[in-house]
Amino acid sequence: EIVLTQSPATLSLSPGERATLSCRASQSVRYLAWYQLKPGQAPRLLIYDASNRASGIPARFSGSGSGTDFTLTISSLEPEDFAVYYCQQRSNWPPMYTFGQGTKLEIK
Amino acid sequence: EVQLLESGGGLVQPGGSLRLSCAASGFTFNNYTMSWVRQTPGKGLEWVSAINGGADKTIYADSVKGRFVVSRDNSKSMVNLQMNSMRAEDTAVYYCAKRGPGDYFDYWGQGALVTVSS
Numbered sequence: 001e002i003v004l005t006q007s008p009a010t011l012s013l014s015p016g017e018r019a020t021l022s023c024r025a026s027q028s029v030r031y032l033a034w035y036q037l038k039p040g041q042a043p044r045l046l047i048y049d050a051s052n053r054a055s056g057i058p059a060r061f062s063g064s065g066s067g068t069d070f071t072l073t074i075s076s077l078e079p080e081d082f083a084v085y086y087c088q089q090r091s092n093w094p095p096m097y098t099f100g101q102g103t104k105l106e107i108k
Numbered sequence: 109e110v111q112l113l114e115s116g117g118g119l120v121q122p123g124g125s126l127r128l129s130c131a132a133s134g135f136t137f138n139n140y141t142m143s144w145v146r147q148t149p150g151k152g153l154e155w156v157s158a159i160n161g162g163a164d165k166t167i168y169a170d171s172v173k174g175r176f177v178v179s180r181d182n183s184k185s186m187v188n189l190q191m192n193s194m195r196a197e198d199t200a201v202y203y204c205a206k207r208g209p210g211d212y213f214d215y216w217g218q219g220a221l222v223t224v225s226s
Contacts, residue, residue, distance in 0.1 A: 090211035
């Protein structure tokens with residue numbers, strides 16, 4: 001079973017700063033997605049296939065990486081970006097989807 | 109516009125059963141795999157189950173295998189999750205999610221709160 005480990009667990013930054021979130025897989029994965037989760041709201045797909053922005057996602061969000069190391073970067077934080085972020089992958093065997101444990105991005 | 113609306117959440121006693129439903133609209137429902145994903149306070153997001161568009165393939169997380177059953181009714185654009193032998197650790201917000209063209213979830217519902225407690 002592939003395990004996704006996100007770091008840091010909590011990231012404290014100010015609006016306008018750059019955020020770099022990491023997701024490391026225990027084995028090589030083909031595709032990776034990133035989601036944003038805010039209290040009381042539906043999760044929102046940000047990035048799919050490691051580096052493709054989902055529809056309607058601002059250009060300040062970008063994804064990179066391959067194999068076992070992936071990064072979500074927010075180039076200049078807006079107030080609405082403070083939330084919890086999760087990475088996710090799907091494995092063929094055992095057939096399942098897995099999420100990382102999340103990174104909480106909080107206002108400094 | 110894609111919409112997913114969960115219903116059926118509530119309070120259930122340990123060992124009890126509950127059925128969640130998700131009504132979908134805005135896309136060709138029978139073309140897409142649908143999943144249930146839950147969010148627990150301590151563990152974040154956890155994928156629970158998935159069912160393919162033809163309803164002939166289902167997969168489950170080990171934590172719910174043998175207790176939960178996923179089904180769908182393509183004529184009504186609905187997906188269901190029957191939860192049996194429920195445990196305290198099943199307490200979570202349960203989301204219905206549509207699989208995208210690839211191995212990710214492109215649309216999610218607002219979630220249904222399930223609490224397992226005596």
